[in-house]
Amino acid sequence: MKSILVLGGTGTTGRRIARRLSADGLPVRTASRTGGDVRFDLDDPTTWGPALAGAGAMYLLEPALRPGADRRHRVPRLVSEAVAAGVTRLVLLSAYGVGGADDGHPLKSAEQAVRGSGVDWTILQPDWFAQNFSESFWLPGVRSGTLAAPTGDGRTPFVDAEDIAAVAAAALTEDRHCGRTYRLTGPAALSFGEALDVIAAATGRTLRHLDVPAAAFADRLTEEGVPAAAARLLTGLLVDVREGRGATVSDGVQQALGRPPRSFEQFVGEAAAAGRWA
Template sequence: MTATAPTTLVLAGTGKTGRRVVSGLQARDVPVRIGSRRADPPFDWQDDTTWEPALRGMDAAYVAFYPDAAFPGAARTVGSFANLAVACGVRRLVLLADRGADEAERCEQAVRDSGAEWTIVRAGFITQNFSEAFLVELVRSGVVALPAGDVAEPFTDAEDIADVAIAALTENGHVGQIHDVTGPRLLTFANAVAEIASATRREIRYLPVTPDQFISSLTERGVPPEYATQLTDLMTEVFDGRRSQVTDTVERVLGRPPRDFAEYAHETAATGVWDAHAAPSGEA
Protein backbone atom coordinates (compact mmCIF):
# COMPACT_ATOMS: atom_id res chain seq x y z
CA MET A 1 0.00 0.00 0.00
CA THR A 2 1.44 3.37 -1.00
CA ALA A 3 1.17 6.33 1.35
CA THR A 4 0.62 9.92 0.30
CA ALA A 5 3.80 11.02 -1.43
CA PRO A 6 5.80 13.31 0.90
CA THR A 7 7.97 16.19 -0.21
CA THR A 8 11.44 14.69 0.16
CA LEU A 9 14.93 16.07 0.69
CA VAL A 10 17.57 13.80 -0.81
CA LEU A 11 21.01 14.42 0.67
CA ALA A 12 24.07 13.63 -1.44
CA GLY A 13 21.48 14.01 -4.17
CA THR A 14 24.05 13.97 -6.96
CA GLY A 15 26.02 10.97 -5.64
CA LYS A 16 25.92 7.25 -6.34
CA THR A 17 22.77 6.37 -4.41
CA GLY A 18 21.33 9.87 -4.02
CA ARG A 19 20.91 10.64 -7.71
CA ARG A 20 19.21 7.27 -8.18
CA VAL A 21 16.85 8.02 -5.30
CA VAL A 22 16.06 11.40 -6.88
CA SER A 23 15.35 9.80 -10.25
CA GLY A 24 13.18 7.08 -8.74
CA LEU A 25 11.15 9.52 -6.66
CA GLN A 26 10.63 11.83 -9.61
CA ALA A 27 9.41 8.87 -11.68
CA ARG A 28 6.77 8.37 -8.98
CA ASP A 29 5.81 12.07 -9.11
CA VAL A 30 7.16 12.66 -5.61
CA PRO A 31 8.26 16.29 -5.07
CA VAL A 32 12.03 16.26 -4.50
CA ARG A 33 14.61 18.75 -3.24
CA ILE A 34 18.21 17.82 -4.02
CA GLY A 35 20.58 18.32 -1.11
CA SER A 36 24.03 19.28 -2.38
CA ARG A 37 26.45 22.17 -2.18
CA ARG A 38 25.46 23.36 -5.66
CA ALA A 39 21.70 23.11 -5.11
CA ASP A 40 19.34 26.02 -4.40
CA PRO A 41 19.14 26.27 -1.46
CA PRO A 42 22.57 24.66 -0.97
CA PHE A 43 23.22 21.93 1.57
CA ASP A 44 26.63 21.27 3.10
CA TRP A 45 27.21 18.72 5.86
CA GLN A 46 30.16 20.81 7.05
CA ASP A 47 28.08 24.02 7.35
CA ASP A 48 25.07 23.61 9.63
CA THR A 49 23.72 27.03 8.67
CA THR A 50 22.67 25.46 5.35
CA TRP A 51 20.59 22.74 6.96
CA GLU A 52 17.44 24.60 8.02
CA PRO A 53 16.81 26.29 4.64
CA ALA A 54 17.10 22.90 2.93
CA LEU A 55 14.72 21.31 5.44
CA ARG A 56 11.95 23.92 5.20
CA GLY A 57 8.75 22.45 3.83
CA MET A 58 10.09 18.88 3.73
CA ASP A 59 8.11 15.90 4.98
CA ALA A 60 10.83 13.27 4.59
CA ALA A 61 14.57 13.01 4.01
CA TYR A 62 17.03 10.49 2.62
CA VAL A 63 20.05 10.92 4.86
CA ALA A 64 23.33 9.98 3.17
CA PHE A 65 26.25 11.45 5.09
CA TYR A 66 29.25 12.70 3.14
CA PRO A 67 31.96 11.54 2.99
CA ASP A 68 30.73 8.43 4.83
CA ALA A 69 28.55 7.51 7.80
CA ALA A 70 31.40 5.36 9.15
CA PHE A 71 33.92 8.22 9.32
CA PRO A 72 34.84 9.66 12.76
CA GLY A 73 32.38 12.27 13.99
CA ALA A 74 29.60 11.29 11.60
CA ALA A 75 27.20 10.28 14.37
CA ARG A 76 27.41 13.63 16.12
CA THR A 77 26.68 15.47 12.87
CA VAL A 78 23.93 13.12 11.75
CA GLY A 79 22.32 13.32 15.18
CA SER A 80 22.31 17.13 15.09
CA PHE A 81 20.79 17.06 11.62
CA ALA A 82 18.13 14.51 12.59
CA ASN A 83 17.07 16.54 15.63
CA LEU A 84 16.83 19.71 13.54
CA ALA A 85 14.87 17.87 10.86
CA VAL A 86 12.27 16.77 13.40
CA ALA A 87 12.10 20.30 14.83
CA CYS A 88 11.48 21.57 11.28
CA GLY A 89 8.53 19.21 10.83
CA VAL A 90 10.19 16.40 8.91
CA ARG A 91 8.28 13.24 9.69
CA ARG A 92 10.26 10.42 8.09
CA LEU A 93 14.03 9.84 7.91
CA VAL A 94 15.68 7.10 5.87
CA LEU A 95 19.36 6.72 6.77
CA LEU A 96 22.00 5.10 4.58
CA ALA A 97 24.45 3.31 6.89
CA ASP A 98 27.51 1.07 6.48
CA ARG A 99 27.05 -2.58 7.40
CA GLY A 100 29.23 -3.50 10.36
CA ALA A 101 30.89 -0.13 10.98
CA ASP A 102 30.87 1.10 14.59
CA GLU A 103 30.43 4.81 13.77
CA ALA A 104 27.61 4.00 11.35
CA GLU A 105 25.82 2.13 14.13
CA ARG A 106 26.10 5.26 16.25
CA CYS A 107 24.54 7.21 13.35
CA GLU A 108 21.67 4.72 13.35
CA GLN A 109 21.10 5.24 17.07
CA ALA A 110 21.15 9.01 16.65
CA VAL A 111 18.41 8.82 14.01
CA ARG A 112 16.34 6.44 16.16
CA ASP A 113 16.67 8.85 19.09
CA SER A 114 15.49 11.85 17.05
CA GLY A 115 11.79 11.05 17.32
CA ALA A 116 11.32 10.72 13.56
CA GLU A 117 9.69 7.80 11.80
CA TRP A 118 12.92 6.09 10.86
CA THR A 119 14.16 3.40 8.52
CA ILE A 120 17.77 2.25 8.28
CA VAL A 121 19.12 1.07 4.93
CA ARG A 122 22.40 -0.72 5.54
CA ALA A 123 24.77 -1.44 2.67
CA GLY A 124 28.27 -2.80 2.36
CA PHE A 125 30.72 -2.03 -0.41
CA ILE A 126 28.80 -0.28 -3.19
CA THR A 127 29.47 -1.90 -6.56
CA GLN A 128 29.57 1.46 -8.36
CA ASN A 129 32.72 2.40 -6.42
CA PHE A 130 34.50 0.64 -9.28
CA SER A 131 33.05 3.04 -11.87
CA GLU A 132 31.74 6.16 -10.14
CA ALA A 133 34.20 6.74 -7.31
CA PHE A 134 37.76 6.25 -6.14
CA LEU A 135 38.42 2.86 -7.76
CA VAL A 136 37.72 3.89 -11.35
CA GLU A 137 41.25 5.22 -11.83
CA LEU A 138 42.72 1.98 -10.49
CA VAL A 139 40.58 -0.10 -12.85
CA ARG A 140 41.75 2.04 -15.76
CA SER A 141 45.37 1.59 -14.67
CA GLY A 142 45.04 -2.21 -14.72
CA VAL A 143 45.95 -2.74 -11.05
CA VAL A 144 43.35 -2.48 -8.28
CA ALA A 145 45.42 -2.30 -5.09
CA LEU A 146 43.38 -2.45 -1.86
CA PRO A 147 43.91 -3.44 1.80
CA ALA A 148 41.11 -6.03 1.61
CA GLY A 149 43.02 -9.31 1.52
CA ASP A 150 40.89 -12.21 0.36
CA VAL A 151 37.77 -11.29 2.33
CA ALA A 152 34.42 -12.10 0.71
CA GLU A 153 32.00 -9.19 0.24
CA PRO A 154 28.36 -9.22 -1.00
CA PHE A 155 28.93 -6.27 -3.36
CA THR A 156 25.79 -4.14 -3.24
CA ASP A 157 24.46 -2.37 -6.31
CA ALA A 158 23.50 1.29 -5.94
CA GLU A 159 20.29 0.64 -7.89
CA ASP A 160 19.16 -1.86 -5.24
CA ILE A 161 20.07 0.47 -2.38
CA ALA A 162 18.16 3.33 -4.01
CA ASP A 163 15.09 1.24 -4.76
CA VAL A 164 14.90 0.00 -1.16
CA ALA A 165 15.29 3.58 0.09
CA ILE A 166 12.55 4.77 -2.27
CA ALA A 167 10.22 2.10 -0.94
CA ALA A 168 10.99 3.20 2.62
CA LEU A 169 10.32 6.84 1.72
CA THR A 170 7.05 6.30 -0.15
CA GLU A 171 5.38 3.15 1.14
CA ASN A 172 3.83 2.00 4.40
CA GLY A 173 5.35 -0.80 6.44
CA HIS A 174 8.98 0.35 6.64
CA VAL A 175 8.97 2.55 9.74
CA GLY A 176 11.18 1.13 12.48
CA GLN A 177 12.78 -1.37 10.09
CA ILE A 178 16.44 -2.07 9.38
CA HIS A 179 16.88 -3.11 5.75
CA ASP A 180 20.23 -4.86 5.36
CA VAL A 181 20.84 -4.73 1.60
CA THR A 182 23.33 -7.04 -0.14
CA GLY A 183 24.03 -8.47 -3.54
CA PRO A 184 23.04 -12.06 -4.37
CA ARG A 185 26.46 -13.72 -3.79
CA LEU A 186 29.79 -13.34 -2.08
CA LEU A 187 32.85 -12.34 -4.09
CA THR A 188 36.41 -11.59 -3.09
CA PHE A 189 37.93 -8.46 -4.56
CA ALA A 190 40.05 -10.73 -6.74
CA ASN A 191 36.83 -12.31 -8.04
CA ALA A 192 35.23 -8.92 -8.68
CA VAL A 193 38.25 -7.52 -10.52
CA ALA A 194 38.44 -10.71 -12.59
CA GLU A 195 34.83 -10.20 -13.67
CA ILE A 196 35.60 -6.61 -14.68
CA ALA A 197 38.65 -7.83 -16.61
CA SER A 198 36.52 -10.40 -18.42
CA ALA A 199 33.84 -7.83 -19.25
CA THR A 200 36.37 -5.29 -20.56
CA ARG A 201 38.64 -7.89 -22.20
CA ARG A 202 41.58 -6.14 -20.58
CA GLU A 203 44.42 -7.19 -18.31
CA ILE A 204 43.25 -6.00 -14.88
CA ARG A 205 44.40 -7.58 -11.63
CA TYR A 206 43.73 -7.23 -7.94
CA LEU A 207 46.71 -6.53 -5.69
CA PRO A 208 46.30 -6.88 -1.90
CA VAL A 209 48.35 -4.24 -0.06
CA THR A 210 48.93 -3.20 3.54
CA PRO A 211 47.03 -0.26 5.04
CA ASP A 212 50.18 1.87 5.01
CA GLN A 213 50.81 1.08 1.36
CA PHE A 214 47.24 2.02 0.50
CA ILE A 215 47.48 5.34 2.35
CA SER A 216 50.69 6.13 0.50
CA SER A 217 49.10 5.28 -2.84
CA LEU A 218 46.20 7.63 -2.13
CA THR A 219 48.30 10.56 -0.94
CA GLU A 220 50.61 10.17 -3.94
CA ARG A 221 47.55 10.72 -6.13
CA GLY A 222 46.67 13.92 -4.26
CA VAL A 223 44.14 12.56 -1.76
CA PRO A 224 44.31 14.56 1.51
CA PRO A 225 46.16 12.52 4.19
CA GLU A 226 43.31 12.75 6.73
CA TYR A 227 40.76 11.40 4.24
CA ALA A 228 43.18 8.70 3.06
CA THR A 229 43.72 7.56 6.66
CA GLN A 230 40.01 7.55 7.51
CA LEU A 231 39.12 5.59 4.37
CA THR A 232 41.86 3.07 5.07
CA ASP A 233 40.81 2.70 8.70
CA LEU A 234 37.24 2.02 7.57
CA MET A 235 38.33 -0.63 5.08
CA THR A 236 40.56 -2.26 7.69
CA GLU A 237 37.65 -2.29 10.14
CA VAL A 238 34.99 -3.86 7.94
CA PHE A 239 37.01 -6.13 5.65
CA ASP A 240 37.52 -8.76 8.35
CA GLY A 241 34.68 -11.09 7.37
CA ARG A 242 31.97 -9.42 9.46
CA ARG A 243 29.99 -8.55 6.29
CA SER A 244 30.48 -11.89 4.54
CA GLN A 245 26.80 -12.84 4.43
CA VAL A 246 24.03 -12.28 1.92
CA THR A 247 20.47 -11.30 2.84
CA ASP A 248 17.05 -11.63 1.20
CA THR A 249 16.22 -7.94 1.77
CA VAL A 250 15.97 -6.92 -1.89
CA GLU A 251 13.64 -9.79 -2.76
CA ARG A 252 11.59 -9.26 0.39
CA VAL A 253 11.21 -5.48 -0.02
CA LEU A 254 11.12 -5.16 -3.81
CA GLY A 255 9.84 -8.53 -4.98
CA ARG A 256 12.78 -9.05 -7.34
CA PRO A 257 16.30 -10.45 -7.03
CA PRO A 258 19.24 -8.12 -6.35
CA ARG A 259 21.44 -7.11 -9.27
CA ASP A 260 24.38 -9.43 -9.80
CA PHE A 261 27.94 -8.11 -10.09
CA ALA A 262 28.44 -9.78 -13.47
CA GLU A 263 25.48 -7.87 -14.92
CA TYR A 264 26.90 -4.63 -13.57
CA ALA A 265 30.37 -5.37 -14.98
CA HIS A 266 29.12 -6.11 -18.49
CA GLU A 267 26.74 -3.13 -18.63
CA THR A 268 29.37 -0.77 -17.27
CA ALA A 269 32.11 -2.05 -19.55
CA ALA A 270 29.86 -1.30 -22.53
CA THR A 271 29.75 2.39 -21.54
CA GLY A 272 33.52 2.75 -21.93
CA VAL A 273 33.91 4.36 -18.50
CA TRP A 274 36.86 2.16 -17.66
CA ASP A 275 38.64 3.40 -20.79
CA ALA A 276 37.55 7.06 -20.62
CA HIS A 277 38.96 10.00 -18.67
CA ALA A 278 35.84 11.37 -16.98
CA ALA A 279 36.28 12.25 -13.29
CA PRO A 280 34.29 10.05 -10.90
CA SER A 281 31.73 11.22 -8.35
CA GLY A 282 32.49 10.75 -4.68
CA GLU A 283 29.15 11.17 -2.88
CA ALA A 284 26.96 8.33 -1.75
Protein backbone atom coordinates in the same frame (compact mmCIF):
# COMPACT_ATOMS: atom_id res chain seq x y z
CA MET B 1 1.77 17.90 -0.69
CA LYS B 2 5.09 18.08 1.13
CA SER B 3 8.25 17.32 -0.80
CA ILE B 4 10.83 14.59 -0.37
CA LEU B 5 14.28 16.01 0.35
CA VAL B 6 17.25 13.98 -0.89
CA LEU B 7 20.54 15.01 0.69
CA GLY B 8 23.61 14.26 -1.39
CA GLY B 9 21.23 14.53 -4.31
CA THR B 10 24.00 14.61 -6.93
CA GLY B 11 25.88 11.64 -5.46
CA THR B 12 25.96 7.92 -6.19
CA THR B 13 22.77 7.01 -4.34
CA GLY B 14 21.07 10.41 -4.13
CA ARG B 15 20.77 11.05 -7.85
CA ARG B 16 19.39 7.55 -8.39
CA ILE B 17 16.80 8.01 -5.65
CA ALA B 18 15.73 11.38 -7.04
CA ARG B 19 15.40 9.92 -10.53
CA ARG B 20 13.12 7.14 -9.24
CA LEU B 21 10.93 9.49 -7.23
CA SER B 22 10.64 11.93 -10.13
CA ALA B 23 9.69 9.11 -12.50
CA ASP B 24 6.83 8.26 -10.11
CA GLY B 25 5.61 11.85 -10.27
CA LEU B 26 6.51 12.64 -6.67
CA PRO B 27 7.66 16.08 -5.48
CA VAL B 28 11.37 15.66 -4.84
CA ARG B 29 14.13 18.17 -4.18
CA THR B 30 17.83 17.37 -4.31
CA ALA B 31 20.16 19.09 -1.87
CA SER B 32 23.90 19.34 -2.30
CA ARG B 33 26.79 21.75 -1.86
CA THR B 34 26.76 22.21 -5.64
CA GLY B 35 24.45 21.13 -8.42
CA GLY B 36 21.32 20.30 -6.42
CA ASP B 37 17.92 21.96 -6.44
CA VAL B 38 18.86 23.66 -3.19
CA ARG B 39 22.23 24.31 -1.58
CA PHE B 40 22.96 22.20 1.49
CA ASP B 41 26.19 21.77 3.43
CA LEU B 42 26.43 19.74 6.64
CA ASP B 43 29.28 22.00 7.68
CA ASP B 44 27.10 25.12 7.28
CA PRO B 45 23.93 24.96 9.42
CA THR B 46 22.68 28.18 7.85
CA THR B 47 21.89 26.12 4.73
CA TRP B 48 19.77 23.61 6.61
CA GLY B 49 16.60 25.62 7.19
CA PRO B 50 16.00 26.65 3.57
CA ALA B 51 16.60 23.07 2.42
CA LEU B 52 14.22 21.61 5.01
CA ALA B 53 11.41 24.05 4.30
CA GLY B 54 8.36 22.18 3.04
CA ALA B 55 9.90 18.72 3.35
CA GLY B 56 7.90 15.86 4.78
CA ALA B 57 10.46 13.08 4.26
CA MET B 58 14.25 13.14 4.03
CA TYR B 59 17.04 10.87 2.83
CA LEU B 60 20.21 11.65 4.74
CA LEU B 61 23.79 10.50 4.98
CA GLU B 62 27.08 11.40 6.63
CA PRO B 63 29.55 11.92 3.77
CA ALA B 64 32.68 12.33 5.91
CA LEU B 65 33.51 9.20 7.89
CA ARG B 66 36.66 10.31 9.63
CA PRO B 67 36.16 10.39 13.41
CA GLY B 68 35.67 13.67 15.22
CA ALA B 69 33.36 15.30 17.70
CA ASP B 70 31.87 17.58 15.05
CA ARG B 71 30.94 14.60 12.91
CA ARG B 72 29.40 12.73 15.84
CA HIS B 73 27.13 15.67 16.53
CA ARG B 74 26.17 17.22 13.22
CA VAL B 75 23.76 14.53 11.96
CA PRO B 76 21.96 14.32 15.34
CA ARG B 77 21.65 18.11 15.25
CA LEU B 78 20.30 17.95 11.70
CA VAL B 79 17.78 15.26 12.69
CA SER B 80 16.48 17.45 15.51
CA GLU B 81 16.18 20.44 13.22
CA ALA B 82 14.46 18.39 10.53
CA VAL B 83 11.84 17.04 12.94
CA ALA B 84 11.23 20.54 14.30
CA ALA B 85 10.75 21.75 10.70
CA GLY B 86 8.03 19.17 10.05
CA VAL B 87 9.87 16.18 8.59
CA THR B 88 7.98 13.03 9.62
CA ARG B 89 10.03 10.33 7.86
CA LEU B 90 13.79 9.75 7.81
CA VAL B 91 15.77 7.28 5.71
CA LEU B 92 19.44 7.06 6.70
CA LEU B 93 22.23 5.67 4.55
CA SER B 94 24.51 3.99 7.07
CA ALA B 95 26.91 1.09 6.51
CA TYR B 96 27.36 -2.54 7.41
CA GLY B 97 29.01 -3.13 10.78
CA VAL B 98 28.17 0.21 12.37
CA GLY B 99 26.48 -1.52 15.29
CA GLY B 100 29.82 -2.98 16.34
CA ALA B 101 31.80 0.23 15.82
CA ASP B 102 33.09 2.35 18.67
CA ASP B 103 31.23 5.47 19.74
CA GLY B 104 33.60 7.70 17.77
CA HIS B 105 32.22 6.43 14.46
CA PRO B 106 30.01 9.22 13.03
CA LEU B 107 27.45 6.76 11.70
CA LYS B 108 26.93 5.29 15.16
CA SER B 109 25.56 8.58 16.50
CA ALA B 110 23.63 9.11 13.26
CA GLU B 111 21.83 5.80 13.65
CA GLN B 112 21.07 6.53 17.30
CA ALA B 113 19.65 9.94 16.42
CA VAL B 114 17.40 8.57 13.70
CA ARG B 115 16.09 5.76 15.89
CA GLY B 116 15.39 8.21 18.70
CA SER B 117 13.88 10.93 16.51
CA GLY B 118 10.25 10.19 17.36
CA VAL B 119 9.26 10.03 13.67
CA ASP B 120 9.12 7.20 11.12
CA TRP B 121 12.57 5.94 10.21
CA THR B 122 14.40 3.35 8.12
CA ILE B 123 18.13 2.61 8.18
CA LEU B 124 20.04 1.17 5.24
CA GLN B 125 23.30 -0.67 5.90
CA PRO B 126 24.82 -1.50 2.51
CA ASP B 127 27.97 -3.43 1.75
CA TRP B 128 30.62 -1.96 -0.60
CA PHE B 129 29.01 -0.31 -3.62
CA ALA B 130 29.57 -2.07 -6.94
CA GLN B 131 29.77 1.44 -8.43
CA ASN B 132 33.06 2.01 -6.61
CA PHE B 133 34.57 0.18 -9.58
CA SER B 134 32.92 2.45 -12.15
CA GLU B 135 32.36 5.85 -10.55
CA SER B 136 34.42 6.23 -7.40
CA PHE B 137 37.37 5.01 -5.35
CA TRP B 138 38.55 2.12 -7.50
CA LEU B 139 37.89 3.52 -10.97
CA PRO B 140 41.45 4.89 -11.47
CA GLY B 141 42.89 1.48 -10.63
CA VAL B 142 40.54 -0.28 -13.03
CA ARG B 143 41.42 2.17 -15.78
CA SER B 144 45.14 1.71 -15.15
CA GLY B 145 44.82 -2.07 -15.26
CA THR B 146 45.95 -2.68 -11.68
CA LEU B 147 43.78 -2.16 -8.62
CA ALA B 148 45.81 -2.17 -5.40
CA ALA B 149 43.93 -2.94 -2.17
CA PRO B 150 44.81 -4.81 1.05
CA THR B 151 42.03 -7.37 0.60
CA GLY B 152 43.87 -10.57 -0.34
CA ASP B 153 41.48 -13.27 -1.49
CA GLY B 154 38.75 -12.11 0.88
CA ARG B 155 35.25 -11.87 -0.53
CA THR B 156 32.46 -9.35 -0.07
CA PRO B 157 28.95 -9.14 -1.60
CA PHE B 158 29.19 -5.88 -3.56
CA VAL B 159 25.77 -4.21 -3.78
CA ASP B 160 24.46 -2.28 -6.78
CA ALA B 161 23.62 1.34 -5.96
CA GLU B 162 20.47 0.91 -8.04
CA ASP B 163 19.22 -1.55 -5.42
CA ILE B 164 20.11 0.86 -2.61
CA ALA B 165 18.19 3.61 -4.40
CA ALA B 166 15.18 1.35 -4.97
CA VAL B 167 15.02 0.43 -1.28
CA ALA B 168 15.49 4.06 -0.21
CA ALA B 169 12.74 5.28 -2.55
CA ALA B 170 10.39 2.64 -1.21
CA ALA B 171 11.23 3.53 2.39
CA LEU B 172 10.61 7.21 1.72
CA THR B 173 7.12 6.52 0.37
CA GLU B 174 5.79 3.29 1.94
CA ASP B 175 4.74 2.79 5.56
CA ARG B 176 5.77 -0.87 5.75
CA HIS B 177 9.47 -0.02 5.97
CA CYS B 178 9.13 2.13 9.10
CA GLY B 179 11.28 0.97 11.98
CA ARG B 180 13.28 -1.41 9.78
CA THR B 181 17.04 -1.74 9.40
CA TYR B 182 18.00 -3.37 6.11
CA ARG B 183 21.43 -4.84 5.47
CA LEU B 184 21.85 -4.58 1.70
CA THR B 185 24.20 -6.81 -0.29
CA GLY B 186 24.51 -8.34 -3.69
CA PRO B 187 23.51 -11.99 -4.26
CA ALA B 188 27.07 -13.39 -4.08
CA ALA B 189 30.35 -12.57 -2.41
CA LEU B 190 33.32 -11.96 -4.72
CA SER B 191 36.98 -11.26 -4.16
CA PHE B 192 38.46 -8.16 -5.75
CA GLY B 193 40.28 -10.40 -8.19
CA GLU B 194 37.05 -12.16 -9.16
CA ALA B 195 35.26 -8.84 -9.57
CA LEU B 196 38.01 -7.61 -11.86
CA ASP B 197 37.78 -10.83 -13.87
CA VAL B 198 34.09 -10.06 -14.52
CA ILE B 199 34.96 -6.53 -15.66
CA ALA B 200 37.81 -7.83 -17.82
CA ALA B 201 35.51 -10.32 -19.54
CA ALA B 202 32.99 -7.58 -20.32
CA THR B 203 35.53 -5.05 -21.56
CA GLY B 204 38.21 -7.21 -23.18
CA ARG B 205 40.84 -5.57 -21.02
CA THR B 206 43.57 -7.16 -18.90
CA LEU B 207 42.97 -6.34 -15.25
CA ARG B 208 44.54 -7.54 -12.03
CA HIS B 209 44.16 -7.04 -8.30
CA LEU B 210 47.39 -6.29 -6.43
CA ASP B 211 47.29 -7.21 -2.76
CA VAL B 212 49.30 -4.72 -0.70
CA PRO B 213 50.17 -4.44 2.98
CA ALA B 214 47.67 -2.44 5.00
CA ALA B 215 50.27 0.03 6.30
CA ALA B 216 51.56 0.77 2.81
CA PHE B 217 48.01 1.28 1.54
CA ALA B 218 47.19 3.70 4.37
CA ASP B 219 50.42 5.62 3.77
CA ARG B 220 49.59 5.95 0.07
CA LEU B 221 46.15 7.36 0.89
CA THR B 222 47.63 10.00 3.17
CA GLU B 223 50.18 10.90 0.50
CA GLU B 224 47.24 11.47 -1.86
CA GLY B 225 45.70 13.92 0.61
CA VAL B 226 43.29 11.69 2.54
CA PRO B 227 43.22 12.70 6.23
CA ALA B 228 45.09 10.19 8.36
CA ALA B 229 42.06 9.17 10.42
CA ALA B 230 39.99 8.56 7.29
CA ALA B 231 42.86 6.62 5.70
CA ARG B 232 43.06 4.35 8.75
CA LEU B 233 39.30 3.81 8.73
CA LEU B 234 39.14 2.96 5.02
CA THR B 235 42.16 0.67 5.29
CA GLY B 236 40.60 -1.12 8.23
CA LEU B 237 37.40 -1.72 6.30
CA LEU B 238 39.35 -3.27 3.44
CA VAL B 239 41.35 -5.43 5.85
CA ASP B 240 38.00 -6.66 7.16
CA VAL B 241 37.36 -8.00 3.65
CA ARG B 242 40.72 -9.80 3.70
CA GLU B 243 39.86 -11.40 7.03
CA GLY B 244 36.40 -12.54 5.95
CA ARG B 245 34.35 -10.22 8.13
CA GLY B 246 31.13 -9.14 6.46
CA ALA B 247 31.26 -11.69 3.65
CA THR B 248 27.79 -13.05 4.43
CA VAL B 249 25.11 -12.39 1.82
CA SER B 250 21.99 -10.72 3.24
CA ASP B 251 18.38 -10.89 2.10
CA GLY B 252 17.72 -7.20 2.81
CA VAL B 253 16.91 -6.33 -0.81
CA GLN B 254 14.54 -9.28 -1.04
CA GLN B 255 12.83 -8.26 2.21
CA ALA B 256 12.39 -4.66 1.13
CA LEU B 257 11.53 -5.10 -2.55
CA GLY B 258 10.23 -8.65 -2.90
CA ARG B 259 12.87 -9.49 -5.51
CA PRO B 260 16.49 -10.67 -5.50
CA PRO B 261 19.30 -8.12 -5.62
CA ARG B 262 20.97 -7.31 -8.91
CA SER B 263 24.08 -9.37 -9.61
CA PHE B 264 27.56 -7.98 -10.07
CA GLU B 265 27.47 -9.32 -13.62
CA GLN B 266 24.33 -7.25 -14.34
CA PHE B 267 26.02 -4.14 -12.99
CA VAL B 268 29.17 -4.76 -15.04
CA GLY B 269 27.25 -5.42 -18.25
CA GLU B 270 25.36 -2.13 -17.98
CA ALA B 271 28.41 -0.13 -16.88
CA ALA B 272 30.49 -1.52 -19.74
CA ALA B 273 27.73 -0.75 -22.25
CA ALA B 274 27.64 2.81 -20.90
CA GLY B 275 31.37 3.19 -21.52
CA ARG B 276 32.38 3.52 -17.87
CA TRP B 277 35.74 1.85 -18.48
CA ALA B 278 36.35 3.05 -22.04
